[in-house]
Amino acid sequence: MRLCWEDRCLEVVRGDITAQDGFDAVVNAANKELAPGGGVAGAIHRAAGPGLWEECRGLGGCATGEAKISGGHDLPNPHVIHTVGPVYGQDEPAAELLAASYHNSLLRAEEAGLASVAFPALSTGAFGYPMAEAAEVAVRTLLATLPDLQSVKRVALVLRGIRDWETHRDVAARVGEEMGWAPME
Numbered sequence: 001m002r003l004c005w006e007d008r009c010l011e012v013v014r015g016d017i018t019a020q021d022g023f024d025a026v027v028n029a030a031n032k033e034l035a036p037g038g039g040v041a042g043a044i045h046r047a048a049g050p051g052l053w054e055e056c057r058g059l060g061g062c063a064t065g066e067a068k069i070s071g072g073h074d075l076p077n078p079h080v081i082h083t084v085g086p087v088y089g090q091d092e093p094a095a096e097l098l099a100a101s102y103h104n105s106l107l108r109a110e111e112a113g114l115a116s117v118a119f120p121a122l123s124t125g126a127f128g129y130p131m132a133e134a135a136e137v138a139v140r141t142l143l144a145t146l147p148d149l150q151s152v153k154r155v156a157l158v159l160r161g162i163r164d165w166e167t168h169r170d171v172a173a174r175v176g177e178e179m180g181w182a183p184m185e
Contacts, residue, residue, distance in 0.1 A: 001169045003181040008146040010139070010181070011156040012172050014165040017120045018047035020158055021076035024114035025069070027105050029122050030082040032061050034068070039125040049074035056082065064091050065100030069108045079112065081105045085123030088130070095137050098123055102141040109152050116154040121164055131164055135171040143179050 001012045017026050017040060029040040034056035036045035045052055051073040059068050059082070067083040083105045086097035101122050109117045121138065123129035135157075142155055157172070159165040176183060 001172060002184040003143070003172060003176040004184050005143075005147060005181045007153055008149075009154050009184070010142055010146065010172065010176070011154070012165065012168045013156055013158055014160070014162065015158050016043075016160060017118060017158045018043050018075060020118040020156070023077050023116040023118040023154075023156065025072070025079035025081050025109055025112075025117045026075065026077050026158075027067075027117060027119045027122070028080050028082045029120050029125065029127075030062060030084050032063065032084050034059055034062055034082050037126075040120045044075070044080060047075055048072060048080065052080065065097040065104065067101065067104040067108045069112055077118075079109075079114065081108050081117065083122065085127055085129065088123065088128040094123075094129065095133075098129065098134060098137045099141040102138055103145050106142070106145050106149060106152055106155070110149045113151045115151055116156075117152060118156045118158050121157065121159055121168065124164070131167050132171070135168045136175070139168070139172045139175045140179075143175065143181055 083101040085101045086094045
């Protein structure tokens with residue numbers, strides 16, 4: 001599924017975030033140390049190789065809702081944008097912090113002059129954010145931020161599981177219509 005507004009597009013796709021070779025950057029659902037871990041962070045670090053962790057150690061960690069950028073190392077993408085989403089039920093206000101993770105990730109991409117970014121569903125794994133609530137925050141934030149950017153034109157939400165993809169697709173269709181984005185297939 002794809003939503004477009006002028007020359008900006010948001011795609012909702014099923015796939016593996018580490019295999020998104022058509023994007024300038026993938027977003028890492030990072031921990032505060034930017035260290036290898038489980039879930040998306042573990043998968044990205046494994047696919048990128050040890051050079052990613054070497055670079056991340058020099059970035060000084062990352063606060064919840066913030067984002068930092070590094071090289072892509074052995075990934076098919078030149079860059080990785082690391083963001084720390086909120087732990088649901090612990091980091092408050094959760095929705096604002098999750099929105100900040102998406103927004104600040106796009107700002108790092110814009111500052112680097114990137115044209116395309118692929119996101120996983122931030123905070124929905126070990127951090128426990130309910131998928132439907134997270135999808136609502138993600139889609140609304142991305143659609144609200146994209147029109148204000150100059151370089152970033154293409155964003156994707158990459159979901160591994162069918163239910164996660166269906167949830168994001170349905171939220172994107174509804175929110176896109178509310179916000180005036182045209183569906184493209």
